[in-house]
Amino acid sequence: MLSPLEAAKQTAAHKAINKHVENNFVLGIGSGSTIVYAVERLAERVAKENLEVVCIPTSFQAKQLIVKHGLKLGSLDTHPILDVCIDGADEVDANLNIIKGGGACLLEEKIIASCANGLVIIADYTKNSTKLGDQYKKGIPIEVVPMSYVPVRNKIRNTFGGEVNLRMAVAKAGPVITDNGNFILDWVNFKQLDDWKEVNTAIRMIPGVVETGLFLQMAKIVYFGQADGTIKEQTAKDGH
Numbered sequence: 381m382l383s384p385l386e387a388a389k390q391t392a393a394h395k396a397i398n399k400h401v402e403n404n405f406v407l408g409i410g411s412g413s414t415i416v417y418a419v420e421r422l423a424e425r426v427a428k429e430n431l432e433v434v435c436i437p438t439s440f441q442a443k444q445l446i447v448k449h450g451l452k453l454g455s456l457d458t459h460p461i462l463d464v465c466i467d468g469a470d471e472v473d474a475n476l477n478i479i480k481g482g483g484a485c486l487l488e489e490k491i492i493a494s495c496a497n498g499l500v501i502i503a504d505y506t507k508n509s510t511k512l513g514d515q516y517k518k519g520i521p522i523e524v525v526p527m528s529y530v531p532v533r534n535k536i537r538n539t540f541g542g543e544v545n546l547r548m549a550v551a552k553a554g555p556v557i558t559d560n561g562n563f564i565l566d567w568v569n570f571k572q573l574d575d576w577k578e579v580n581t582a583i584r585m586i587p588g589v590v591e592t593g594l595f596l597q598m599a600k601i602v603y604f605g606q607a608d609g610t611i612k613e614q615t616a617k618d619g620h
């Protein structure tokens with residue numbers, strides 16, 4: 381028996397797989413805990429409906445999930461254009477600005493999403509926010525080249541305020557190392573900023589920054605699973 385939170389993740393995940401997956405599709409498979417339910421449902425549909433789908437992983441975790449469920453594994457080398465990418469999120473604001481990277485997979489997640497004809501986000505009700513930072517307090521993740529983390533940290537702090545922390549590993553001494561061998565900085569306690577696009581561009585211009593966890597105008601639809609078993613849908617207002 382799943383908790384209301386886990387059930388909400390599962391409901392959103394199943395909806396996305398049921399609605400956005402077709403035969404012969406090339407699919408991006410996101411990372412995190414919600415995507416686990418999506419891959420389970422995908423494996424069910426593939427078996428029952430004899431679907432031919434190729435799955436492109438956004439992380440080591442996603443690759444393991446694809447392999448575990450016996451799904452066909454692909455890469456951008458063989459499939460540079462995806463029909464859809466399905467992924468989780470840490471927070472989604474009213475304008476579909478999204479924070480991702482809670483699992484430190486933001487770089488590959490953003491690359492894969494950028495190659496897909498649509499990004500579909502699956503999330504539980506705790507991720508639904510009005511403004512970034514309202515709900516999610518762990519900050520905006522920024523992937524950096526290890527040698528650059530101190531100057532990048534200082535530059536972000538001095539330019540935009542807030543605090544910038546090196547993400548530390550839990551079962552290892554030292555920092556989290558991403559699947560690409562980089563560090564993660566988490567930018568917390570930032571003030572509300574009007575133009576996230578501008579902020580994102582400015583941060584990405586700092587030498588040493590590889591990518592940010594700000595996914596702006598990328599998602600075409602978000603499914604928020606609710607505690608009562610229903611789903612709230614949020615789509616891009618400008619139809620991007």
Ligand SMILES: O=C(CO)[C@H](O)[C@H](O)COP(=O)(O)O
Binds near residue numbers: 413467468
């Ligand atoms: O961006 C991510 C990993 O880098 C995840 O998609 C995000 O953290 C959401 O995870 P979960 O489904 O466990 O809430």
